[in-house]
Amino acid sequence: MRAVHFGAGNIGRGFVGLLLHEGGYEVVFADVNAELIDAIAAADSYTVHEVGDGAKDTVVTGFRAINSATDEEALVQEIAAADVVTTAVGPTILRFVAPVIARGIAARPADAAPLAVMACENAINATDLLATEVRQAVGDEAWASLSTRAVFANTAVDRIVPGQPAGQGIDVTVETFYEWAIETPAFNGSLPSIPGAHFVEELAPYIERKLFTVNTGHASVAYFGARAGIGTIAEALAEPSIAVAVGAVLEETSALLVAKHGLDVDAQREYRETILRRFANVHLPDTVERVGRQPLRKLSRTERFIGPAAELAERGMAHDALVSAIGAALEFDVADDEQSVHLQAKLHELAPGTFVEEVTGLAPEHPLAPAVLAQVVARQASLA
């Protein structure tokens, strides 16, 4: 069995590639980073080092690597012969990988089984977004045929894989925890063989529980930590005032998840506690800069802050702690992060109402809009 995986970065090597390898796939990593692809191509194996309680090392073998920026023809042939295509490139990059995926599907033999396509990104319905990009890349007529030759399935992936320290080659340091939920109906009974994954009938409760607990909590630690001048996630969470603020954020998103998806209150409390222990793992060298990266994406309408806060406001439920975290996000000012630079520029340039509509997608009449507007006004006053 063969899998083509786009994005040979942290989660690509440290989780998706690993689980595909353990499922018996030969993994072909595709990435635009020439140095990384050359290093993977030159290696016979790499090691995934877990850190924390019960940690173990796993050696990954049987992979190849293709530079997707310079070797598109080879990539098309790999996809044409693959069983599975996965991505972990970031939601904003899906539109760049869509055209070659389309070409690969079109090049498959007529009698080939449908290709399983799964975007492993932190976003609601990321694979649907990828499918939309493929459709836009080829047009409606070609899509009518392509869409019968591939199965696009939404997934939720969870494992904290920090930026990797220099000097360890392509090895990856990860936490011990992992979860990969894959939505089944699109497969019509022919599920891909990935023993480490968890196949579920309906993904919405899983992806929302993950994004609005793990990622909302994580980003809150990052933004409160950055505001306090703290560099790592574990150190930020060790600061009592930050732990209290993040706990309050997660109480709010948990209340939404319980109300919306009928999650068990005690199970959700345990899930939250597990997550806070994961963030506190001092062996994981994770930084507030990585976790806070791309704040414009994180402040967008369906993402980890505005998404749950808007639904809470619509239901008349408490959301003050989330609004405070949004206030901290507005202060994220990291010169190396392009979106952080754009965020700060918009705060300087735009009227507060325009900023709220443009960045968060909230209309002025939305019940959450006034509270977010107040945070923007306060941030702009501090910059004046």
Ligand SMILES: NC(=O)c1ccc[n+]([C@@H]2O[C@H](COP(=O)([O-])OP(=O)(O)OC[C@H]3O[C@@H](n4cnc5c(N)ncnc54)[C@H](O)[C@@H]3O)[C@@H](O)[C@H]2O)c1
């Ligand atoms: N790291 C984590 O803890 C984690 C956990 C769960 C989900 N995710 C999600 O996985 C995705 C990747 O995150 P990451 O932390 O591995 O990031 P990363 O930056 O380590 O890896 C992304 C990789 O994608 C490559 N890439 C960029 N553009 C490309 C293109 N056009 N074609 C092919 N490759 C391209 C980059 O060169 C890079 O190697 C994101 O959506 C993230 O939210 C990350």
Ligand SMILES: O=P(O)(O)OC[C@@H](O)[C@@H](O)[C@H](O)[C@H](O)CO
């Ligand atoms: O990848 P992002 O930028 O959406 O979010 C940063 C982190 O919260 C994220 O990568 C987590 O480490 C991961 O989602 C854990 O499963």
